[in-house]
Amino acid sequence: MIRLALLLAVSVTMPMLATNVPARTLYVAPGGKSWASGSASAPVGSLADAARIARPGDTVLVAPGTYRGPQRFRASGKTGAPITIRPARPGTVTFDGTGSPANSDLVTLIGSHLRFVGFAVVNASRSGISAWHTWDVTILANTVTGSRRAGIWVGAERARLSGYNRIAGNRIYSNCRENAARAWAGGWARAIAVDLSDGTLVEQNLVERNYCEGIGALSTRGATIRRNVVSDNFSVNIYLDNAPETEVRENIVFTTGDGHFYRAGRPAHGILIANEYTRLMLPSTRIVVQGNTLIGVDRPHYAYYGAGGGLSDSWITPNEIVSRMPVDQLLARIARVIRIRPAKSDYCGAVIRC
Numbered sequence: 001m002i003r004l005a006l007l008l009a010v011s012v013t014m015p016m017l018a019t020n021v022p023a024r025t026l027y028v029a030p031g032g033k034s035w036a037s038g039s040a041s042a043p044v045g046s047l048a049d050a051a052r053i054a055r056p057g058d059t060v061l062v063a064p065g066t067y068r069g070p071q072r073f074r075a076s077g078k079t080g081a082p083i084t085i086r087p088a089r090p091g092t093v094t095f096d097g098t099g100s101p102a103n104s105d106l107v108t109l110i111g112s113h114l115r116f117v118g119f120a121v122v123n124a125s126r127s128g129i130s131a132w133h134t135w136d137v138t139i140l141a142n143t144v145t146g147s148r149r150a151g152i153w154v155g156a157e158r159a160r161l162s163g164y165n166r167i168a169g170n171r172i173y174s175n176c177r178e179n180a181a182r183a184w185a186g187g188w189a190r191a192i193a194v195d196l197s198d199g200t201l202v203e204q205n206l207v208e209r210n211y212c213e214g215i216g217a218l219s220t221r222g223a224t225i226r227r228n229v230v231s232d233n234f235s236v237n238i239y240l241d242n243a244p245e246t247e248v249r250e251n252i253v254f255t256t257g258d259g260h261f262y263r264a265g266r267p268a269h270g271i272l273i274a275n276e277y278t279r280l281m282l283p284s285t286r287i288v289v290q291g292n293t294l295i296g297v298d299r300p301h302y303a304y305y306g307a308g309g310g311l312s313d314s315w316i317t318p319n320e321i322v323s324r325m326p327v328d329q330l331l332a333r334i335a336r337v338i339r340i341r342p343a344k345s346d347y348c349g350a351v352i353r354c
Contacts, residue, residue, distance in 0.1 A: 023057030023081070026050050027088075030065040047071040047085065047107070056113070057081035064092035070104050071095055077113030082136070084115040097124040097147075105130040106147070112136055122146045127153040127189070128175065133161045134197075141169040149188075151175040151210065155195030159219070159280055162197040170205045171340055176212030182234060182263065190216035191233060194223055196280060203227050206340045209261060210234065214268070217243040219280035226250050227337040231347075232261040237297065238271045242282040249288070252333055254295035254325075257350030270297035270321075276306035287314040293333065294321045296351035327354045 026038035032045035038053050043063065048071065050060045056077040062085070077083040087093040097106040106124035109116055112135040121128040121144045128144035131137050131154040144151040151172035156162040172191045179188045191210040194200045198221040207214045207230045214233035217223040219242045226249040230237045237253045240246050248271055255267035262268075271292065273284050289300045299321050302311040327344050330352055334342065348354035 021055060021057075023059070024055070026054060026058055026060045027063065028060060029063035030067070047073040050085075051075040054083050056083065058083050060085040061088040062086070062093045062119075063088050066094045066096050068096050068098065069100055070097070070106055070108070072108045072110070073114070073116075074108075074110040075114075076111035079113060079136075082113040082115050082138075083111075084117065086115075086117040087119060090118055091120075093118075094120040094122060096122050097128075098122075100125045103148075105153075108132060109134060109137055109139075114138070115140065117141055119143075124148060127151070127193075129153070131162070131165060132156065134165055135162065136164055138166040138168065139170065140166070143171045145172075145174045146177065147175040148177050149175070150193045150212075151191045151207075153189075153193045153195070154200060155193070155197040155218075155220075157196070157279075159196050159198075162200075164199040165194075165197055166201045166203070167192055167194075167205065168201070168203050169339060172205060172207045173209050175210045176234070179211040179234065182211060182261075188212040188234070190214065190239070192216070194218065194220050196220060198222050200224075201226075204338045205229075206338055206342065207237075208232050208342075208346075209258075211261075213237070213239050215239070216241065217246055219243070219278055219282055221245050221282065223247075224249075228252075229334050229338055229340075229342075230254075232256055232258050233268050234261050235263045236269045236272045239269075240271075240273045240284070240287060241276050242278055242280065242284070243273075243287070244282050244284060245286045247288040248290075248292060248300075250291045250337060252293045252295075252330075252337060253297060254293075254330070254351065255297055255349075256347050256352050257296065267297050269301075270294040271300035272303055273301070273311055274303040274306060275309045281307060283309060283312065285312045285314065287311065287316075289314075289316040289319065292319045294319060295325050295330070296323060324351050324353060327352050 029043035032043035
């Protein structure tokens with residue numbers, strides 16, 4: 001009893017130890033050292049180095065410059081205290097995959113509660129940005145171009161390892177270079193790919209002139225694809241493959257009439273739903289396709305190739321479907337859904353009239 005009384009007295013009189021560690025700013029710079037502290041005066045040299053010392057709530061600032069070769073960030077924030085990775089000055093940092101080993105992703109994120117914001121990611125030998133086994137990871141306001149395969153890939157190799165991520169405000173163009181000759185019959189990547197990542201949000205991206213499908217959700221439940229501008233991709237602009245409970249709303253999907261991105265002599269499908277054979281087969285059910293504008297492409301529909309199975313308990317109306325549109329009207333609509341401002345000359349063609 002005496003020992004218990006002493007313990008209680010100690011627990012009452014000792015001050016509570018602080019459990020919240022203040023958030024820090026960590027620095028990455030060309031020429032930084034892997035063993036450095038990450039302070040402004042002793043920066044580390046790569047995202048992997050920063051991940052080694054990052055804690056929830058920290059901000060990783062990347063100094064201006066071009067960083068070559070694969071970069072991997074494996075760490076996690078926590079709810080309400082994400083780790084943010086961004087340039088020290090907007091528009092000054094490029095991750096360049098030129099000369100990287102074959103079939104390697106350029107920027108790989110692994111973890112939860114991360115924010116990757118505002119970089120140029122170019123010339124990846126596989127995917128530009130990949131997020132493996134991630135939860136609540138935001139990939140925001142990046143430009144991704146020149147990837148051999150996907151621009152941005154989010155997901156996992158099996159269910160329940162990835163979910164509730166966000167891909168927003170990115171510009172994704174001229175990716176999937178493996179099919180630049182447009183000679184492949186299938187098996188190409190997608191410019192933005194969501195694979196086995198339930199509840200993931202894809203919004204306000206500009207996805208254009210990729211040598212593969214534009215935005216694709218595969219074996220994924222409850223994705224939301226909204227307010228994107230998707231044009232002149234190869235084969236399919238927005239593709240739901242084994243993707244029940246997905247919502248596709250308020251996107252602008254079109255062809256300019258540029259035959260360079262046609263498949264079999266025709267523009268890519270606008271919004272396509274199907275059930276191909278894949279590792280996780282899911283029914284095409286409770287899908288919503290509403291409020292989209294489709295210009296010069298076919299109307300949303302289900303395709304019966306692969307495993308088939310049909311579409312059930314879904315809503316595919318109302319959507320606006322037109323054959324042509326004046327460029328000023330198109331640009332005004334784009335301005336209402338995304339912040340990126342494409343040039344008028346980017347869209348002048350047989351379908352978008354200038």
